[in-house]
Amino acid sequence: MADADDLLRELAGRHGVATSFWGWGGALKEVSPQTLRSVLGALGVPAGSPEEMRAALEDADLAAWRRILPPTTVAREGHDTTVLAHIPHGSAVSVWVTAEDGTEYPALQVENWDEPRTVDGVLTGRAAFLLPEGLPLGWHTLHAQNEGGTAEATLVVTPDRLTTTDRLADRQRWGLMGQLYSVRSSRSWGVGDFADLGDLAAIGAAEGASFVLVNPLHAAEPAPPIEDSPYLPTTRRFVNPLYLRVEDIPDYAYLTGEDRAEVEALAGEFAASNASADLLDRNASYTAKLEALDMIWRVPRSRAREDAYRRFCDGAGPGLDDFALWCALAERPDGPGLHEEAWPPPASARADLLREQLADRIDFHRWLQWVSDEQLDAAQRTARAAGMEIGLLHDLAVGVRPDGADAWVLADVLARGVAVGAPPDMYNQQGQNWSQPPWHPVRLAESGYAAYRDMLRTILRHAGGIRVDHVLGLFRLWWVPEGALPGDGAYVHYDHEALVGILALEAQRAGAIVIGEDLGVFEPWVRDYLAERGIFGTSILWFEYDGERPLPPEKYRQACLTSVNTHDLPPTAGYLAGEHVRLRETLGLLERSVEEELAAAEAEIDGVLGLLRERGLLPAEVSLADEQRVIEALYELTALTPSSLLGVALVDAVGDRRTQNQPGTYLEHPNWRIPLTGADGNGILLDDLHRNPRFASLLAVMRSAVDG
Structure with a gap:
């Protein structure tokens, strides 16, 4: 058995599978043989008997020798x-x-x-x-x-280095961070949309903001019911038409009077709910929008509009055609399930026949992507015209649904039988399983990284920059075998030179900056490498420590987006009240007693308050009861850092308290369904945001702190 275990660990190492990892408590943990075999199996490497493993090791030795050239070479300028x-x-x-x-x-x-x-x-x-x-x-x-x-x-x-971020070293810039679906105006259809995004950018620009960072806008299911989480899309390449502003589509003007009246009636159904504090109902909004969008799609297009549509389709290529076919299949009530044999490979005679049979619906879903692209372009142009130097910062999710479009179209470059997740950490002490199939590192390289490149190009098309969620996934991902607990996984390593290099290339060509969300457990050299390549990092005030004390602001990184908050924590008003501990206790996510966790949270907050008072940002007589004053002092502290970018969470600017997302949960908490509300718990309309006293006060603090 000892020989078999040694063979297994050697084989795992040859294929980039880590055989141990550092736990959040500082202990080195060994990966179980069962996990190693499952992960190797997902890589297509047999690891059953010692004979199989010896043969697999020989294949690994000869793999490069069996090719005249390596499948992909990534060079640095x-x-x-x-x-x-x-x-x-x-x-x-x-x-x-x-x-x-x-x-x-x-x-x-x-x-x-x-x-x-x-x-x-x-x-x-x-x-x-x-x-x-x-x-x-x-x-x-x-x-x-x-x-x-x-x-x-x-x-x-x-590029040896992404130079777009170099221009940010001259001074600090700040911007807003928000969840677009939660930010609604009186003209929304129950969820925030692309027009609301443009308006939010204009409001922020008027106060001095340089950017707006929003949640991933990746496409969800083509018809209700749709996934609430923007971080669990069906594809990362294409956009969610849920965010369309129906009335802003040019062809809307040419609806018949009867059809226009019907669209207006559909929009009117959401007039009251736009300002409500009740949970968002994406399904109701998208059902109504699809009915209106179908009417607009049927309006004959002018020659210029038709030419523009065809240029968009030609530019998107076969990837758009395959995605639209998936949408046409997936939206049918009697359609086959993804895992059934009735779903043919995209490049097959059966798929070609389906393309003919579903030509109209395929065209509809292509058209949805076109008008979404137009409205995203308009939002970025609005942001820049309003004075934002950077404009929109888009968010790239870690992965996709296991039953979505990418899982079907890109099946050849995704691994099966495993899911991406995270090992146990301080905030998720049982680990996480995100149910997303990871890139297969070898097959991705053999494909020339085409799917990865095309995804980046679409996201960067109308963006001043991109935030890469869990950027450490470009180095290694935590693979959880099917049926295993989230903590019973293993890290699989990727060719980071290739993935980071291609990211830098596509961003350089788009003139965009890149911010990596480099939080969590990682090897220290990773941050240095990203900085060397011109990729910004992320710092969240609550996570930055110098030993046992909060990190002094002057020790923060320059090449960084620094903020007080992140969407995986409660808004700061809730965090100061310890709601992140109470919520996790309610959901059964704690490994220690709630009393121990609350004591630790109180000590953490006291340490940060001590730093605020030490730096003269918070008078001694001000207590946590004056949460607005404390929150403003916390953001002033971020301005004392050398970080080039500072993020202001929209929820903090209006005094919201409810947790947008509790990692490690699915149905247990209404993740991603929380609308923007104020300190009084009432909904806030985008129309009224510039008149909100708390919003105006915090943004004035940022202007003063950054501009001096």
Whole structure:
């Protein structure tokens, strides 16, 4: 058994599966053999008997030798990059690059003393080539040719450093952070929409804000019932039409009088609920919107509108067609379940037949993406025209639903039998299972990272920047085997040079900044690496410590988005009252007694209040009872940091108290259904936000603190 365990751990290590991890309490924990076998199985690596594992180790040794070229090479601008070509020993080989613009660049062969190996009965040699200097940034093709044939592979040249963030080092900038669906105006249909986003940006810009950071806007199900969590989408490439402002679609103007009256009646159903503090009902809103959108889609388009639509579809390519087919299938009440054989692969004769049968519905779902793209473009242009230097910051979720569009369309590059999650930590002491299939690291590389690239391009299309949720997932992800407890997982490592490099390339081309949410358990060098590549980090005041004391503000990072709060905690008014502890106790998420947790929370808050008083931001006589004063002092503290970006949570600006999301829960708490409310518990309309005294006061504090 000892030999088998040693083989298993060696095999896991060869495939990037960590055999141990540091727990949140500081203890080193070993991953169980059962977990290692399950994770290796999800990677397609047999790990049953010792004989299987020895064979798998030999395959791992020979994998690179069986290819003439590696499937994808990711190079950094200004760094020497060597490519290894594998050919029959003694034969000649030439290697060159064809750039995006068609220019060819020869590679230079350099000395390589690796001994030849017998691979599948063929003595195989390894030739080394240095990629030419001066290759432009972008997506290129690497070629190899020898007497036995030719090979092609993907070559990506990425920036050594994302330079878009360098311009932020001159001074501090601040912006608003909010959940778009929760921010409603008198014109909303029960949930916040793209027009509300533009208005929120305009309101913030008038007060001096440089950006608005919103929740992921990824697409959910094509018809109700739809998922509430914006972090559990069906796809990360396309947008959720739930956020459409129906009346802002140009073709709405050409509805018949009867149809317009019907749309107005549908909108009127939400007039009262827009200002309500009751839980949001996405299903009711989307049901009404789909009825109105179907009427508008049927309006004949002008020549200019039709041409614009066709250009959008052509630019989005087959990915949009596949997503629209999935939507047309998934919306049918009698449609097949995703895991049934009736769902054919996207590239199959059966799928082609379905495309013909469902042509109208496919067109409808393509059209929804087009008008959503137009309205996102309008929101970003509104933000910039209002004076925002950055504008919209979009959020990239970690993954997708296991039964969604990406799970079907991208099945070849996703792993099955496992889900992404997180090991136990201070705030989620039983660990988390997010039910999302992770990228398969090997298959993703073999595909040339095309799905990852296309996803980034869509999100960055109308953005001043992007926040990458759990950016540590570009380095490693916690894989939880199907049927296992969240804590019984293992870390699987990814090629971070490739994933971070491609992220930097696409952001550089879009002129966008990148912020990585680098909270939680991670290796210290990760933050240094991200900073080296020009990727900003994230600091939340409650999580920053210097030993046992709160971190002094001058010790915060410059290349960082710093804030008091995050959507996974209660608004600061609730946090100061210990509601995060009481909620977790109610939901059974504590490993210690509620008394111990409350005492720890009180000590944490007292430590931060002590720092505020030490820095002269909070007079000694001011207590937690004056929560507004305390919250404003906390945000003043963030302005004492060197961080280039400061985030102001909209919930804190209006005195909201309810927790938007409690990690580790699903139905136990109404996650992602909480509308924006004030300190009095009443709903707040976007129309009235600029007149809200508490909002105006906190933003005035930020202006004064940042601008001096």
